[in-house]
Amino acid sequence: MSDNMEKIERYVQQLTDCQTRLYAYILMLLPNHDAAADVLQETNLVLWRKAGEFAEGTDFGAWACRIAYYQVLASLRDAKRDRLIFDQQLLDTLGAEAETLSGEFEEHRQSLRLCMKRLAERERALLGRRYDAGWSIKRIAGELGQSPGAVATSLYRIRLDLLDCIQKNLEEGGRP
Numbered sequence: 001m002s003d004n005m006e007k008i009e010r011y012v013q014q015l016t017d018c019q020t021r022l023y024a025y026i027l028m029l030l031p032n033h034d035a036a037a038d039v040l041q042e043t044n045l046v047l048w049r050k051a052g053e054f055a056e057g058t059d060f061g062a063w064a065c066r067i068a069y070y071q072v073l074a075s076l077r078d079a080k081r082d083r084l085i086f087d088q089q090l091l092d093t094l095g096a097e098a099e100t101l102s103g104e105f106e107e108h109r110q111s112l113r114l115c116m117k118r119l120a121e122r123e124r125a126l127l128g129r130r131y132d133a134g135w136s137i138k139r140i141a142g143e144l145g146q147s148p149g150a151v152a153t154s155l156y157r158i159r160l161d162l163l164d165c166i167q168k169n170l171e172e173g174g175r176p
Contacts, residue, residue, distance in 0.1 A: 011051050014060040015044070025065050029072045039075050043068040107170060115165035123158050130155060 022043060027036045046067050054063060116124060129135045129143070137155070141148040 007056070008051075010056070011054065015047055015064070018061045018064050021061055022064055022068050026068050026072060029069070030075065035075060035079075039068065039071050042075070043071045046071060108166065111166045111169040112162065114169060115162050118165065119158065119161070123154075126151070126154060127158060 019040070023036060023040050026039050026043070027033070030036050030039060043064070047064055050067070054060065116127075119127075126140065129140050130137070135143075137148045137151050141151045144151065
């Protein structure tokens with residue numbers, strides 16, 4: 001085996017042996033397991049690129065930890081730059097708006113359910129084929145013996161009736 005190959009094998013062995021130490025060191029500086037694992041990977045890449053700079057006979061672990069330290073600093077710098085930080089007032093506003101929208105959505109859904117009950121069975125079946133089963137207008141037309149234009153017009157009218165019913169229902173406070 002050549003001298004160069006033996007040197008590479010020793011380096012790889014030292015790199016492998018110090019993985020636990022490196023991870024523990026990074027985790028002390030960056031107490032987030034996912035971030036620490038990412039920094040460990042970056043550190044290993046840098047250590048591999050700098051393999052030729054390591055002076056044999058010196059403390060590999062100390063050298064690797066110094067490189068890890070700089071990788072942690074880079075990670076923190078990147079996180080600071082990339083992070084969007086919202087103040088409490090903005091978070092409160094966003095939370096209140098989301099809660100309001102969620103309530104409105106539920107009111108609309110309940111109103112739609114009530115309005116669907118008011119449709120004729122034939123209209124509910126037509127909507128079911130189109131939206132629940134996902135049938136094409138052409139397929140529905142074939143099943144019903146109608147033209148695709150007639151089916152599309154029927155669906156359009158049913159949707160308008162539902163919209164009108166939902167709006168009236170919401171204006172009246174949710175009563176059918």
